Amino acid sequence: MFPDHNFTSTMTKFSTVLVSTALLFSGASALAPTNVPKATKPAFNVQKVAVNSLAAVSLASALVVGPMADAVDMMADTPSFGSSSLVAERVTREGLYKEYDVDLGDQDVDDARSTYKSAKETKTKKGKYTALIAVLVVGSFIIPMAQYFWYVRDDDSSDRFFGQAKAPEPEPEPEPVKKKGWFN
DSSP states (O other), X not given: XXXXXXXXXXXXXXXXXXXXXXXXXXXXXXXXXXXXXXXXXXXXXXXXXXXXXXXXXXXXXXXXXHHHHHXXXXXXXXXXXXXXXXXXXXXXXXXXXXXXXXXXXOOOSXXXXXXXXXXXXXXXXXXHHHHHHHHHHHHHHHHHHHHHHHHTTTOOHHHHHHHSOOOOOOOOOOOOOOOXXXXX
């Protein structure tokens, strides 16, 4: 009764990929540099062009019409309500510029009731959530540090770096003798 939607979707995707690949490879040879001799006969075969065009048109129509036919089949199975079904009450309201008709019915989608917890219940459970947040924040700092120190526990590069004797500072170079100029 209902077509398999996953199968239809998969086949549509597969055929789209197949057509895209065919178009990609048909145009790829146009970009390759070749030494083409001068043609003595027509540049294309009319019969091949007609057959290829017909194949492309039939493939494209199958890709376009197939999903549309499935959609029509699915829409045909939807239940239709007769004209005598009462869906909502029609009321005329007065607006700023004119009168308009409004359908009034039961509102199922929007629930305006307050679902927040009371202030008393929130205060009693505040400590539990504060402790949870504190554990998570502290853990987010401590765990990466512990992991780093676990990885470098056998590495002695920092000991070698800090254990080196300081190199003696080089002697400062003597100041060059100033030349006497016009204003000195």
